Amino acid sequence: MASAFVAAFEILSFGAIIVLVVLGLGIIASMMGIFNFAQGEFVLLGAYVTYLAYSNGIPIWAGMAAAPFIVGGLGFVLEALIIRRLYAAPIVAMLGTYALGLIIRESVRGLIGGFYLTVPEPIGGSIDIGTMHISAWRFTIILITLLVMGGCYVLLSRTSFGLRVRATLENPALARASGISTPLIYGATFAFGAALAGLAGALIVPVFSLFADLGIRFLIQGFVAVMVGGVGSFIGPVVGAGLIGTLSAALPWIMAPVVADVLVFVLAIVFIKFRPQGLIAGKGV
C-alpha cells in the first residue's frame, strides 16, 4: 500500500513536471503555429538563472522568481529580432529556432563546462503521512503546476489579453482590421511561452541538477505531447503532456525501462497518425 502510494506520487510529480515544461511549448505551438526548438534551451536558461542566483549568495527562491521574467524578456527580444521573420514557413521556423537553441545551449555549456551542478531545494525535507515520506519540493512543484495551469487558463479565457490572443490566432487579418496589433500580440505570446519555460527550468533544477543538455531531455517528449493533445487549443497540449508524462513515469514500473521509453514514443506516433487532430480537436482555449 505504502509503496503503491509512493509510486503514484512519483508518477504524479513527473507528470506535473512534463506539464509545466509543455505549457509554454503548447501555447507557442497552438497560438502561433510554431514548433519552437529553442524551448528546451529556455528551460535550460531558467535553470541557469536559478543556479547563478544560488552561487552568488542570493536566496534560491528569489532566483526562481526572477527566472521567468529574465527568460521571458529574452524571448520577447528574440521574437522581435528573429522569430518574426520565420512565420511564413513552419519548417524554416523549426530550423531557425533550432539554430537559436544551439547558440544558447552551447553558450551555457561554455559557461558551466561539462559539469552537473546541483542546486539545493528551497523547501527541503519530506512530508510524512503515517509511515510514508514524500518529497516536500516535488509536492510544491505539483501545487505550483496546478496554480500556473489555472492562471494560464484564466488569462487566456477570461481576460481581454486572452481574447486578443485568441482573435489573432483565429483570424490574423480580421484581428488587425479590428485594431489589434498582431505583431505585439505575437511578441507577447512568445515571451509568455518563454517565461513559462524559464519558470519550469527554475523549478526543476533542484530535482535534475544543471547540465547543458537539460532542455533537450524534455524537448522531444514535449513535442510528442503537444501533438498527442492536439495543436490549436490551450487545453489540448496540457492533456497530452499529462498523458505522456504519466505514461513515461508509470510504464517503467511494470516493464524494462528501455522498452517503456521507446514504447511511449511508438504509441504516441501511431496515435497521432490515426488521429492527426489530437485528443482535443478545435481551436480556442
Place this chain on the structure above:
Amino acid sequence: MLPIVEGVVLIAALILPLVLQDYLTVFATRVIILALFALSFDLVWGYAGIMSFGQALFFGSAGYAVALMARDLNITSIFLVLPAGTLIGLATSLLLGGFLLLGRHPSSVIFVALGTLTGSYAADRLARGWYYLGGQNGIPSIPSMSLGSYDITEGPVYYYFALGILAVVYLLCRFLVRSQFGLALAGLRENEQRIAFFGYKTQHLKAIVFAVGGTIAGLAGSLYAFHEGFVWPNMVGVVISTQVVLYVLFGGSGTLIGAVIGAVIIEGVSFWLSDNYREIWPILLGVLLLLVILFRPLGLISFVLGERERVGSFGATRKEKRNAAP
C-alpha cells in the same frame, strides 16, 4: 555554371590525397562518406520537400547491422556487407516512410518532421539501453572490410573507394532529379496540390524518394562504420540527424553539389577550429546557420548558381527548337 562547379570539386577531390598527410587523408575519407550521407538528405528535403529530421536512423541502423555482421558472423566481405547495409537502409526507410507518408489522410509536414525526429530519438534510446548492441559504448573494434584476401583499411585506398562510390551515387541522383520523376519531385516541393491535380500520386512519390534517400543513407552508414571501426548510439540519434540538416542548409538544398560542399565546409572548418576554438565552434555554427536561414535560404551555393540551374532545363533545348523551326 553547375558542370564547372562539379568538375572543380571532382578534380580537387581526386588530387587531394596526393598533397595531404596520411592522417588528413583519413579525415578526408570521413568527410567523403558524410557527403554521401548529406546527398541522401538533400534528395529528400531539397527536392521532395520532406523534412526528415531522422535521417541518421537509416545511417545508423545500417552501421549497427554491418557491425553486428562483422562481430557475430565474421562477415566482412565487401560484396556482402555493403549490399546488406544498403538493404537495411532501404527496409527501415520503407517502413518508417510508408507509415509516416502513406495512408488515407495525407500527413502534415510537421507530423513527418516530428515523426522522423522521434523515430531517431527512440532508436538512440534503444541502442543506449540494449546490451546486445553494446549499450552506451556501442560496438568497438570492427574488423576491416575485405575484398577477397585484401583488407581495405583507412588511408588512400579507402579514400578513393569512397570517392568512387560517392561519384557513382552522385551521377545516379543527378540523372534521377533531371528526369521526369525529378521534375515531379521539384513540383512537389513548390506546390504539392498542383502536382496532385496533374494526376501524380504525391504520397507514393514521397514514399519512393524517402526510400531512395534511406537507401543511400544506409550505404553511407555501412561505409562509415567500417571506416571508423566502431559504431555508437549517437550514430542513429538526433545529433547526427541534425548534423546532416546543417550540411545541406549551409551548402544549399536542392542542388546535390550543395550538399557535398556543405559537408566539406562544415567538417573542414570544424576540424580546423577544433584545436584552438573547440568551445566557440558550436556557437559560431549556430550563428552562421541562423544567418544562412535568414539571408541566404538557398545556401552558399546560391552565390555561384542561379535559381534556374537548381531545377535544370527540361523539354527541348534552344538548339533543338531552332533546328525544328523551318
